[in-house]
Amino acid sequence: MEYSFQARLAAKVIRRVKFILLPIKSVYIKYLNLSARRNYHAWAVHNERACFVDNGVKTEQKVSIVVPAFNTDSDHFLGMVYSVINQHYDNWELIIVNASSEPASIDKINNCTDLDTRIKIVGAKENISISSNTNIGIAPAEGDFIAFLDHDDLLHPCALHALMNEQALTDADIIYSDEDKVTHDGSRYYGPHCKPGWSPHLMENVNYINHLTVIRAKLVRKVNGLNDDCNGAQDYDLLHRIIDICNARVSNVAKILYHWRSAETSTARDISTKTYIFEAGKTTLTRHLKRKNINASVKVLGDKPGFYKIEYKSADPISLIVGPVDVFLRPACVNWLKELILDHENPIEIIIEDWFKPYAKILDATIITCLPQKDFLNHASRIAKYDNVIVFKEAAVPIEKEYLYELAAVAKGINSIVQPIIVGSDRTIIDAGLVESKYGLQPLFKGLKYGDNTFFGNTDWVRDIARVSESIYAGHKSDIRKIHSKQKDDLSHVVWAHTVFETRSYLQSNKNLKGFNSQLTQSMFEVRMVATTWDEQKDRSE
Amino acid sequence: MIKVAYIVVGWNNQDLLGECFDSINSQTYADKLIVYVDNNSSDDSVEFVKKNYPEVKIIEEGTNTGFAKGNNIGIKAALKEPGVGYIALINSDARLEPKWTQQIIDFSLLKPKGALFQSMTLDYYNHQIIDSTHIYISHNGQGTQAGWRYYFKSELGPSKVFGVNAAACMITRKFIEAQPFRSELFDERLFMYLEDIDLAARATVMGWDNYLVPNARAYHMGSVSSGKNPGFSLYMTFRNNTAVLLKNLPLSILIKILPKLVRADIETIKTLRRADKKAEAAKVLKGRLVGIIRLPLFFGRRMKMSRYRVINKQRLWRLMDKGY
Numbered sequence: 001m002e003y004s005f006q007a008r009l010a011a012k013v014i015r016r017v018k019f020i021l022l023p024i025k026s027v028y029i030k031y032l033n034l035s036a037r038r039n040y041h042a043w044a045v046h047n048e049r050a051c052f053v054d055n056g057v058k059t060e061q062k063v064s065i066v067v068p069a070f071n072t073d074s075d076h077f078l079g080m081v082y083s084v085i086n087q088h089y090d091n092w093e094l095i096i097v098n099a100s101s102e103p104a105s106i107d108k109i110n111n112c113t114d115l116d117t118r119i120k121i122v123g124a125k126e127n128i129s130i131s132s133n134t135n136i137g138i139a140p141a142e143g144d145f146i147a148f149l150d151h152d153d154l155l156h157p158c159a160l161h162a163l164m165n166e167q168a169l170t171d172a173d174i175i176y177s178d179e180d181k182v183t184h185d186g187s188r189y190y191g192p193h194c195k196p197g198w199s200p201h202l203m204e205n206v207n208y209i210n211h212l213t214v215i216r217a218k219l220v221r222k223v224n225g226l227n228d229d230c231n232g233a234q235d236y237d238l239l240h241r242i243i244d245i246c247n248a249r250v251s252n253v254a255k256i257l258y259h260w261r262s263a264e265t266s267t268a269r270d271i272s273t274k275t276y277i278f279e280a281g282k283t284t285l286t287r288h289l290k291r292k293n294i295n296a297s298v299k300v301l302g303d304k305p306g307f308y309k310i311e312y313k314s315a316d317p318i319s320l321i322v323g324p325v326d327v328f329l330r331p332a333c334v335n336w337l338k339e340l341i342l343d344h345e346n347p348i349e350i351i352i353e354d355w356f357k358p359y360a361k362i363l364d365a366t367i368i369t370c371l372p373q374k375d376f377l378n379h380a381s382r383i384a385k386y387d388n389v390i391v392f393k394e395a396a397v398p399i400e401k402e403y404l405y406e407l408a409a410v411a412k413g414i415n416s417i418v419q420p421i422i423v424g425s426d427r428t429i430i431d432a433g434l435v436e437s438k439y440g441l442q443p444l445f446k447g448l449k450y451g452d453n454t455f456f457g458n459t460d461w462v463r464d465i466a467r468v469s470e471s472i473y474a475g476h477k478s479d480i481r482k483i484h485s486k487q488k489d490d491l492s493h494v495v496w497a498h499t500v501f502e503t504r505s506y507l508q509s510n511k512n513l514k515g516f517n518s519q520l521t522q523s524m525f526e527v528r529m530v531a532t533t534w535d536e537q538k539d540r541s542e
Numbered sequence: 543m544i545k546v547a548y549i550v551v552g553w554n555n556q557d558l559l560g561e562c563f564d565s566i567n568s569q570t571y572a573d574k575l576i577v578y579v580d581n582n583s584s585d586d587s588v589e590f591v592k593k594n595y596p597e598v599k600i601i602e603e604g605t606n607t608g609f610a611k612g613n614n615i616g617i618k619a620a621l622k623e624p625g626v627g628y629i630a631l632i633n634s635d636a637r638l639e640p641k642w643t644q645q646i647i648d649f650s651l652l653k654p655k656g657a658l659f660q661s662m663t664l665d666y667y668n669h670q671i672i673d674s675t676h677i678y679i680s681h682n683g684q685g686t687q688a689g690w691r692y693y694f695k696s697e698l699g700p701s702k703v704f705g706v707n708a709a710a711c712m713i714t715r716k717f718i719e720a721q722p723f724r725s726e727l728f729d730e731r732l733f734m735y736l737e738d739i740d741l742a743a744r745a746t747v748m749g750w751d752n753y754l755v756p757n758a759r760a761y762h763m764g765s766v767s768s769g770k771n772p773g774f775s776l777y778m779t780f781r782n783n784t785a786v787l788l789k790n791l792p793l794s795i796l797i798k799i800l801p802k803l804v805r806a807d808i809e810t811i812k813t814l815r816r817a818d819k820k821a822e823a824a825k826v827l828k829g830r831l832v833g834i835i836r837l838p839l840f841f842g843r844r845m846k847m848s849r850y851r852v853i854n855k856q857r858l859w860r861l862m863d864k865g866y
Contacts, residue, residue: 051695075854086866088699114655115751157699185856 044189052162059164064143068133069151076152089160097137099124131226131234159257172251173216176209179258198250199464207236212258232277237284312413317347319384323393336395351380378484394471396501403499411474416492419473420499433465433495544627547620551612553581571643579616610728635763636710645758657717657750660706661758673762678704678865683803685739698756704865705742710760736782743790749852777829784833
């Protein structure tokens, strides 16, 4: 292709100046993120006054709010009580389990019945554990639904009404909402968490539902309330049991309705102060896997408190399908394949077009070549020998060698289409699947750094996505065929964020490869995900 | 059934009284007692009420005692009647919807510690516009009417507020009996203006709860009795403001708001002068100065109030932010 003199000159200049521009740009992006965080408080104050009530929907269900209290700070406690009293929805009852030991604190809590006749105080004889205290509160609850609240947290005035409206529309058993944090003295809102729609695979990694959750009381009673040997992760355990045993329908309200106060001892500020929580979470997940008959082990992630990884093990052989490659990229493709399957343990089979025949000997794998044809991928997935298939339409190598096998094992374990996160050399996410938004399908977290903290949670979380972006994906042979034949399917698509594939370093080492991943590399520096700012929260992804 | 006593204080506004009593009589809540306190009207208000509304209990004052004393006299008389559990204060320029009493009482039965209740008070001439949702002392020390001239949205829920507007409000008997200054509910030394702010601040710092009940509606014309003389109202507002702040608020909050108060006063005077209202600006200054001179009158009451003060200071400061 012929370029004009001016274009070549401009490219030359840009190549020189890029080293100065890129750091400036990264600083600017950091500044944008910071200012979005700073502006959040103003938005939250506005949001606190907004009304989310849909008067067209009629709900008469009673909500019981259960609060275990133990020697609480008077100001924080009253704040919680008044935030419930100010609820727009009036069919509620507040059950406070008074397990305090200090006389002043006991009196303070008992005096709360003066504030509203719908407040009930239940006395616990002694402070045994948070689970048993909460169970004492569940017993006298008369409501159709139960909400759990911490003794110092705050509710949005429309919180219950918005959740019950959603319940009336979807007839769900569990409804959860977004949340944010509020400083110790309640003066500033920060750190919002806009949650995705119901994602069972994310739930196995972290208790993202957390607050505020309204659960059908019948189901809570069916599973005998909270479990006493999971203290610290008792709500995580309860949710898993209800969803596993009762097949509960889960729905969410994408509005910030809950303010989590970051008190000194609360987990909002620093979760790592309470190590017993992780063990409880591990127990919870192990039981959950047992109920589901999944053969996997649970690992506590040390660097990320509160997070768990489910490790699927499999020594099954895998078939790799490599998509069509342009003529001038073929030498690079050979290098990439060599790097990809270096020192592999399990048997590997590669299905590729027949241009590869001359290079077949240099690779230590079974090579199946077939003639280039219109529906090559469909054909290839039909002739694949093994059940576990990984399709490569783009060149990328896993940053840890075993990620290739892990990807296949995960796809087999959770029985769905799984794709890894593809990053550049500077850990900028190039591809993490597609999610639904107001504007149709959008790339998830494209252009953000891997491990970044956004208002939608971190970018390195496992997520249920609307569709894999079909660059690299793994799955069972028959499921892959469904994807290729463009049928409407009921497969679940997951981006397994623990496996990271890198494309950038490979491109740098091979100058010839320019253009092979051109679409991806160009977009890398362009797009910042718009939905990560607070004012776009309606455009949020799934 | 708990009896509700409606108290109407009138001064030279016979033309408004008929409609006001009609709206009280149309209440669905049956058990009621109406007290009319006449502040030495020069028109034939008393004869008019006697003739058209024979069930109304009339109390005639020899002199114009002001809003505060007039209401106190009415309340004292009403509480002597057996079974009166609620006092409703109705301005002569306020109108009630028929369900007003019923809805407020239904709500107040849920709140054992409730002192003052206010309905959504809308503009009499345009029902789309809010006259007041509640009142509060803002962070710059000024008594403020909330929601004034805002468009009315029907989705508002009941909420705890700093205080209520005395144009149409309900007071529980429990709260009146818990007053530190014997049966004196409104401070008579204030004469007129900001008595409701004083009452609201007192209820709040004593740990009682005031509520806005948005289902109930009332309509208010606004400043009919004294709106003809804006200089006087400014003078009284700023004179009483000084006293109300000193009487009720804890010292730490007084110190916190003092610089903001001075700044807000200067802004007010500047704004009035810019609008070429030099006489009114002078009234503001005069009101503030007279208020400061009158401060020793209220020291005793401040000392007495401080014994009843139970609210957490941070909570009070946050409540003063927007009034809810």
